[in-house]
Amino acid sequence: MKILSLSSGNRLDGEMSPIVKAQNRSLQQAGVDIMTYTVVGKGILGYLKNVLPLYKYLRVNDVALIHAHYSLCGFVVFFATLLLRLGHKKRLPIVVSLMGDDVKDSNAWNLVVRLFVRFFWSATIVKSEEMKRVLGISSLHIIPNGVDLSVFYPMDKATCKSALGWKEEKHVLFGSNPERTGKNYPLAKKAFSMLSVGSCKLKSLSNIKHREIPIYLNACDVLLLTSKSEGSPNIIKEAMACGTPIVCTDVGDVRWLLSGLDYCYVTNEDPKMIKEMMQKAMSFSGKTQGPAQIKQLGLESSAVAAQIISIYKKELEK
Numbered sequence: 001m002k003i004l005s006l007s008s009g010n011r012l013d014g015e016m017s018p019i020v021k022a023q024n025r026s027l028q029q030a031g032v033d034i035m036t037y038t039v040v041g042k043g044i045l046g047y048l049k050n051v052l053p054l055y056k057y058l059r060v061n062d063v064a065l066i067h068a069h070y071s072l073c074g075f076v077v078f079f080a081t082l083l084l085r086l087g088h089k090k091r092l093p094i095v096v097s098l099m100g101d102d103v104k105d106s107n108a109w110n111l112v113v114r115l116f117v118r119f120f121w122s123a124t125i126v127k128s129e130e131m132k133r134v135l136g137i138s139s140l141h142i143i144p145n146g147v148d149l150s151v152f153y154p155m156d157k158a159t160c161k162s163a164l165g166w167k168e169e170k171h172v173l174f175g176s177n178p179e180r181t182g183k184n185y186p187l188a189k190k191a192f193s194m195l196s197v198g199s200c201k202l203k204s205l206s207n208i209k210h211r212e213i214p215i216y217l218n219a220c221d222v223l224l225l226t227s228k229s230e231g232s233p234n235i236i237k238e239a240m241a242c243g244t245p246i247v248c249t250d251v252g253d254v255r256w257l258l259s260g261l262d263y264c265y266v267t268n269e270d271p272k273m274i275k276e277m278m279q280k281a282m283s284f285s286g287k288t289q290g291p292a293q294i295k296q297l298g299l300e301s302s303a304v305a306a307q308i309i310s311i312y313k314k315e316l317e318k
Contacts, residue, residue, distance in 0.1 A: 001316060002033045002062055006054075006077060007069040009038025018210035019145055019234055020069050023308075026146060026301035030309060035063065039076055047072040054080035058092070065093045065312055071102040071113050078120045093122040093315040095308075097143075100231025100252060101182070103131045110135060122315045125308070127231035128253035141311060144232035144253065146304030147294055152214050152241035154287045160219035169199040170282055173220035175235040176227075177206045184249075184269075187226040191274035197282055205235070217242040222281040226274065227251045240264070241294050243287030247277045257297070263288050 005024050007016045015021070016038060024034050037057065039050040054076060066081070068074040074096035081092045096116075103126070104110060117124045117137055125141045126132050132140045161168065172192055178185035185204070192202045208216060213235075217223060223239040223246045230252035237257065239246050246264040248254045258264040263284040265277040294300060 001064045001312065002035060003027070003312060004035045004037055004058075004061075004063045004066045005069070006037045006039065006066060006073050008073060009040045010042070017069075022148055022151075022301065023145060023305070026148065026305040027308065030302065030305045032305075032309060032312070035061070039073060044072065044075070047076050048079070050076050051079045051083070055083040058084055059087075059089070063092060065095065065316060067095045067097065067308075067312075069097045070099055071096070071116070074098075074116060074121055078116065093318070094120070095123045095125065095311060095315060096121045097125040098127070098131065098231075100127060100131070100229065100233070103134050103231070122318070123311050125311070129256070130252060131231050141307075143304060143307050144237070144299060145234050146299050146301035147234075147237045147241045148301045149241055149291065149294065151211075152217070152238045153291065154243040155214070155218040157218060157221075157285075160215045163215055164219050166201070166203075166219055167199075169201060170197055171201050171203055171220045172278060172282075173216055173223050174202065174204040175223050175225040175233075175239070176204070178204050179206070182228050184226045184228050187249075187269060187271060187274070188224050191226070191271040191278065192224075194271060194275040195278060197279055200282075213238065214242060217244050220244060221285075222247055222278055224274075224278065225249065225251075226269070230254070232257075237294060237299055240288070240290030243290050245281035245284055245288060246290075247274060247281055249274075257293075261288055261290060261293055264290070 007020045028034050041047040041049055066077050068077045077094050085091055114135055125143050127144050132142055174188050176183040217239050223244050225248040227249055232253045236254055248266055249269055250266050255266050258266055263281050267273050267277050
């Protein structure tokens with residue numbers, strides 16, 4: 001079966017996000033014939049300009065099912081396939097993966113997403129139980145993004161620090177680009193300023209290539225994420241796979257991910273509490289049992305791919 005994986009190409013390099021690309025690789029490794037298509041635009045109107053080009057693409061390419069990542073891409077796919085059906089072409093199943101930012105605080109936005117979930121998309125995947133609760137639709141599939149354990153795994157900390165040119169001192173790694181307002185870097189910076197652990201540096205993942213992230217995760221002493229909201233944060237799962245201690249605000253599914261995992265803490269947005277949790281996490285110099293927990297939770301990329309393929313098969317049978 002030929003599956004068209006469609007996602008945003010708004011990155012500076014014009015590529016899909018590393019998370020979508022990684023999922024496509026895992027599906028290909030499982031034997032799925034994946035084709036890719038990117039859309040470029042800003043806002044709803046910018047995305048809708050991609051409807052006609054996608055329609056033309058679908059007219060000349062043999063596709064069995066379309067998997068769109070993010071709600072705006074799901075809208076584009078629906079209208080492009082609607083044009084196909086008006087032209088007496090067969091109906092194409094549409095699977096849409098909603099990421100964390102797709103479920104917003106705005107009731108108006110969620111109303112639009114609910115409308116498409118119920119009536120226009122064949123199947124919809126969300127990343128956490130919280131996203132499903134907010135949308136209030138029982139048919140949603142909860143499938144967090146998986147982790148490729150051949151890419152993210154425990155490595156020697158000293159070797160990784162040396163590779164990055166870091167000195168032998170404590171390092172807190174902020175798990176995102178500080179410029180992304182939803183990640184709440186000011187809170188991380190305030191909590192870090194309260195630390196009393198001797199020489200310590202605050203680093204971030206600003207403008208870091210995805211293939212280099214495993215080195216950063218293995219070089220740091222604690223991964224810190226202070227997001228205001230998340231679906232199922234990939235950086236947390238990647239840090240777990242590297243055996244890195246973690247401190248994270250209570251967002252998305254992090255309580256489920258980190259439940260019972262030593263030296264990994266879920267906290268509120270009190271900077272003093274975050275500081276205390278970081279000090280506890282940095283008191284541990286070894287590797288956590290995160291890799292085993294990833295396997296136990298079924299979050300290996302191959303296991304997640306199997307769940308997605310099951311959805312593909314079910315929709316194609318319809």
